[in-house]
Amino acid sequence: MKIVAITACPTGIAHTYMAAARLEKVAKNFGHEIKVETQGAMGIENKLTEADIRQAQIAIFAVDIEVEGRDRFNGVKVIQVPLQEALKNPENIFSKIQR
Amino acid sequence: MEFAFSCPLSSGLHARPASLLAETANQFSAECSLTNLRNGLVGNAKSVLGIIAADVRYQDHCVLEVSGVDGHAALSALQRCVDQTLPTCDVGLAESPASRNNVTVPRVLQSAHATCISGVVISRGIAQGKVAFLRRIRLSAHDKSLPARDPQYELTRVKEAVIAVRQRIGEKLKYAITPVGAAVLQADLAIAGDILLVEKLAQQISQGKSAAQAVVETGEFFIDLLGHSENDYIRQRAADIEEICAQLLEEIGELHSSETMALTEPTILVAESLAPQQLLDLDRRWLQAIVLENAATTSHAAILARSLGIPTLAGARNTRVALPAGREVIVDANRGFVVAQLSSSVRRFYDREQETLRRRMARSSRDGTKRATTKDGRAIEIAANVSSADEATLAFENGADGIGLFRTEMVFLSREQAPSEEEQFAIYSEVARRSCGRPVIIRTFDIGGDKKVPYLNLPREENPFLGYRGSRIYDEHQDLLLTQLRAILRASVSGPIQIMAPMVTSAEEVAQFKAAVAQAKGSLALSGIDFSGDIKIGMMIEVPSAAFMLHELCRELDFFSLGTNDLCQYFFAADRGNAKVSSLFHVRHPAFLRFLDQIVRQIHQGKRWVGLCGEMAADPQNLPLLLGLGLDEISVPASEVRYLQQAIPRWDSDRCEQILNGALACGDAEEVARLLSELWNTGSPQPLLTSELIVLGSASETKEEVIQEMIDAFYVCGRTEDRHALEEALWAREAMGSTELGHGFAIPHCKTDAVTANSICVLRLREPIHWDSEHRERVNMVVLLAVRNADPANMHMQVFSSLARKLINDDFRQHLMKIDTAGEVTAYLARQLDIPLHPEDSAIAERPAQSRTL
Numbered sequence: 017m018k019i020v021a022i023t024a025c026p027t028g029i030a031h032t033y034m035a036a037a038r039l040e041k042v043a044k045n046f047g048h049e050i051k052v053e054t055q056g057a058m059g060i061e062n063k064l065t066e067a068d069i070r071q072a073q074i075a076i077f078a079v080d081i082e083v084e085g086r087d088r089f090n091g092v093k094v095i096q097v098p099l100q101e102a103l104k105n106p107e108n109i110f111s112k113i114q115r
Numbered sequence: 116m117e118f119a120f121s122c123p124l125s126s127g128l129h130a131r132p133a134s135l136l137a138e139t140a141n142q143f144s145a146e147c148s149l150t151n152l153r154n155g156l157v158g159n160a161k162s163v164l165g166i167i168a169a170d171v172r173y174q175d176h177c178v179l180e181v182s183g184v185d186g187h188a189a190l191s192a193l194q195r196c197v198d199q200t201l202p203t204c205d206v207g208l209a210e211s212p213a214s215r216n217n218v219t220v221p222r223v224l225q226s227a228h229a230t231c232i233s234g235v236v237i238s239r240g241i242a243q244g245k246v247a248f249l250r251r252i253r254l255s256a257h258d259k260s261l262p263a264r265d266p267q268y269e270l271t272r273v274k275e276a277v278i279a280v281r282q283r284i285g286e287k288l289k290y291a292i293t294p295v296g297a298a299v300l301q302a303d304l305a306i307a308g309d310i311l312l313v314e315k316l317a318q319q320i321s322q323g324k325s326a327a328q329a330v331v332e333t334g335e336f337f338i339d340l341l342g343h344s345e346n347d348y349i350r351q352r353a354a355d356i357e358e359i360c361a362q363l364l365e366e367i368g369e370l371h372s373s374e375t376m377a378l379t380e381p382t383i384l385v386a387e388s389l390a391p392q393q394l395l396d397l398d399r400r401w402l403q404a405i406v407l408e409n410a411a412t413t414s415h416a417a418i419l420a421r422s423l424g425i426p427t428l429a430g431a432r433n434t435r436v437a438l439p440a441g442r443e444v445i446v447d448a449n450r451g452f453v454v455a456q457l458s459s460s461v462r463r464f465y466d467r468e469q470e471t472l473r474r475r476m477a478r479s480s481r482d483g484t485k486r487a488t489t490k491d492g493r494a495i496e497i498a499a500n501v502s503s504a505d506e507a508t509l510a511f512e513n514g515a516d517g518i519g520l521f522r523t524e525m526v527f528l529s530r531e532q533a534p535s536e537e538e539q540f541a542i543y544s545e546v547a548r549r550s551c552g553r554p555v556i557i558r559t560f561d562i563g564g565d566k567k568v569p570y571l572n573l574p575r576e577e578n579p580f581l582g583y584r585g586s587r588i589y590d591e592h593q594d595l596l597l598t599q600l601r602a603i604l605r606a607s608v609s610g611p612i613q614i615m616a617p618m619v620t621s622a623e624e625v626a627q628f629k630a631a632v633a634q635a636k637g638s639l640a641l642s643g644i645d646f647s648g649d650i651k652i653g654m655m656i657e658v659p660s661a662a663f664m665l666h667e668l669c670r671e672l673d674f675f676s677l678g679t680n681d682l683c684q685y686f687f688a689a690d691r692g693n694a695k696v697s698s699l700f701h702v703r704h705p706a707f708l709r710f711l712d713q714i715v716r717q718i719h720q721g722k723r724w725v726g727l728c729g730e731m732a733a734d735p736q737n738l739p740l741l742l743g744l745g746l747d748e749i750s751v752p753a754s755e756v757r758y759l760q761q762a763i764p765r766w767d768s769d770r771c772e773q774i775l776n777g778a779l780a781c782g783d784a785e786e787v788a789r790l791l792s793e794l795w796n797t798g799s800p801q802p803l804l805t806s807e808l809i810v811l812g813s814a815s816e817t818k819e820e821v822i823q824e825m826i827d828a829f830y831v832c833g834r835t836e837d838r839h840a841l842e843e844a845l846w847a848r849e850a851m852g853s854t855e856l857g858h859g860f861a862i863p864h865c866k867t868d869a870v871t872a873n874s875i876c877v878l879r880l881r882e883p884i885h886w887d888s889e890h891r892e893r894v895n896m897v898v899l900l901a902v903r904n905a906d907p908a909n910m911h912m913q914v915f916s917s918l919a920r921k922l923i924n925d926d927f928r929q930h931l932m933k934i935d936t937a938g939e940v941t942a943y944l945a946r947q948l949d950i951p952l953h954p955e956d957s958a959i960a961e962r963p964a965q966s967r968t969l
Contacts, residue, residue, distance in 0.1 A: 032919075
């Protein structure tokens with residue numbers, strides 16, 4: 017499955033990047049292809065392109081703040097979870113997707 | 116006739132409602148008495164003190180009894196007062212809690228539920244001791260034995276004093292700004308005219324006491340009566356009575372504040388206010404700290420306390436009510452509060468704090484003691500303001516480049532007769548010897564104002580600060596001046612001493628001063644006594660008129676020193692000791708800064724040297740302004756010397772000039788303050804990693820202690836000057852959600868300019884602790900990330916995001932758990948994060964483990 021994701025937290029210096037790393041790692045274990053955009057203190061990194069979003073079957077927002085450029089995801093199925101969820105139980109997110 | 120009621124006021128019948136009740140009762144000739152049924156106490160309802168002494172608290176059942184010809188009318192008037200006036204008389208009078216909100220109580224103390232009473236820091240330091248109160252109404256031994264004259268005469272004196280004090284309070288009442296202030300004055304007014312007080316005074320005099328003795332004994336009687344109440348408000352009235360009696364004594368002309376208070380154990384002195392003489396009389400061996408209720412922060416006693424290095428707080432309201440005498444407390448005059456109860460966690464916190472301060476001191480003295488220069492190489496002298504040879508020694512130990520101000524009045528105060536030439540010569544030459552060639556500016560005595568000496572018999576003045584003081588008294592006291600000048604001149608053989616005149620208003624005064632120096636030289640030469648012939652002569656700039664005569668003064672003198680405390684109060688016409696107008700006294704006001712700028716320019720045009728020795732130099736926030744002014748020297752209390760020397764290399768002199776110009780263009784003091792606070796944190800980039808921020812084997816037991824310990828590590832190595840702001844930033848992030856990561860890791864983090872550099876701090880616990888209540892797992896490894904807001908957005912952020920990603924990695928975490936030494940931790944992190952290691956750390960990496968036991 018092709019997945020896109022966004023991680024963002026209030027200070028944007030730690031959890032944003034840790035959650036991104038977790039999602040990337042666990043997605044691989046589940047056999048998914050994932051691209052994670054981080055919206056942190058350095059601004060947007062690893063930005064999702066229009067093509068990335070079009071090709072994805074699902075988008076995961078693991079965020080504790082408002083996502084920048086939410087309108088890019090019009091017409092895409094989005095699951096939004098608190099960032100802690102991506103950090104602590106990323107497996108849950110992916111099993112939910114599979115169901 | 117009587118009626119019963121229950122007290123409707125939650126704070127009881129304190130002075131204000133009592134004064135309303137008494138006022139009503141006094142309109143009638145009937146006798147009125149109040150009985151408190153709870154305790155059986157009966158008071159005269161025509162007397163505020165009588166009512167207060169009945170100790171009526173919320174919902175106490177009371178009976179008001181009235182008897183006399185107009186009893187009916189009195190009863191209904193009192194009933195109306197109780198039913199209608201009393202219930203609402205406290206509305207809107209609640210003290211604003213603002214002063215308590217900005218208290219910087221660390222989380223460790225908050226979580227220990229320690230009661231902290233806040234105050235303004237006058238002199239920094241931490242001290243522990245037992246509370247003792249300085250009584251303002253005391254009679255000297257002399258007055259005790261002084262016999263009373265004719266009772267009629269004494270009674271008249273007392274009555275006149277009462278009238279004068281009431282008049283004075285009435286005057287103040289006219290100008291009271293806040294309802295709270297007015298209510299307090301109203302109550303004071305009622306107490307000062309209280310029939311019980313007046314009766315008691317008359318009774319004492321009829322027993323053969325003098326007016327002053329009567330006031331003291333009456334005051335002590337009521338203070339004793341009210342001081343034992345369990346009600347805070349009523350105990351507070353004891354302080355009011357003390358104040359009123361002090362004013363009465365002052366009016367009678369017998370206020371002797373100089374009676375010595377004997378200290379026998381480590382003591383925290385609590386007082387409304389303090390005269391310099393009272394402070395000097397206290398036994399320094401036992402005096403640990405001073406807590407003043409009065410809010411004025413620049414009184415001479417405050418300056419003296421700072422120069423003596425006695426931790427001091429001011430504006431600590433209601434301390435005398437909240438703290439019983441004899442209670443063991445800690446005064447934290449670094450953060451600005453008194454800790455009222457010492458639990459084991461409070462003691463533990465302060466044990467650690469002392470250790471932190473010791474390590475910080477040790478580290479900063481390691482940094483060397485060369486003359487401070489700005490980033491672009493401009494040198495500036497950092498000198499010290501002192502009052503004694505001991506203080507001068509301390510200043511030189513702290514690396515001072517000289518003594519910018521030796522206040523000699525302390526040599527003159529606190530004694531029965533003037534110091535002899537020999538005595539002064541001994542003191543001045545000792546300082547000169549200890550200076551090892553560094554300049555010492557000795558200011559001739561500045562007596563008058565609030566600094567009084569008995570042997571000069573200076574007249575009492577309405578307005579001493581605008582009166583007979585400083586060089587103005589030299590003409591009349593030529594002998595005293597000549598003696599001092601001879602002593603200074605003789606001492607100048609031992610070192611580069613310079614002479615400075617205080618409170619100079621005009622060029623004529625300078626001419627007279629120089630003539631006196633010439634005369635002193637002449638008399639020494641005549642006797643064949645050695646002195647330095649080319650001694651430099653300068654003056655303080657404290658009086659604005661002098662600033663408009665600089666062209667002439669530069670021709671006459673060698674140097675100038677800006678005494679900004681007095682200069683500022685004369686400039687704004689605002690008494691710096693008066694809390695009511697002290698907000699007008701603002702050294703950072705653009706009007707004052709423009710004035711200073713003009714003065715420094717003119718002195719430099721006249722090719723003369725100019726320093727600054729006022730309090731404003733001790734505030735690090737002002738440093739860029741002072742550097743921008745282009746001063747030749749800054750003189751501060753001995754304890755501040757080192758800090759300034761370290762701060763100066765961070766600044767560029769051109770940049771400081773721009774900052775000053777920005778401040779000169781501001782519209783008010785607040786705008787200047789904003790401008791400065793934005794600037795202050797621009798330190799030089801430091802490496803992200805340092806082994807000074809790696810703590811292994813921590814003994815902390817709570818999350819609060821862990822965070823405090825990590826903040827302390829920042830503080831020790833100079834990466835934060837504001838531990839409170841750093842702590843608040845970290846806790847603000849904690850409030851948004853757990854920073855616990857699992858696997859025994861937590862990563863508190865924040866973006867704040869309270870750190871002087873982006874930093875990674877690592878702490879490993881000896882015993883794991885709970886981080887958040889909702890997580891069952893314990894934490895034993897804490898990685899703290901602190902990022903500056905003011906830095907360019909991307910600085911170090913790659914490293915932070917890569918560290919964050921690594922923390923997800925099991926191997927990385929496990930490795931961090933196992934490393935033995937701080938040096939190895941930094942080396943490992945540097946390798947993993949691909950950042951260069953600081954050269955100092957490469958060396959430290961070789962040293963053994965930095966585990967500490969606390």
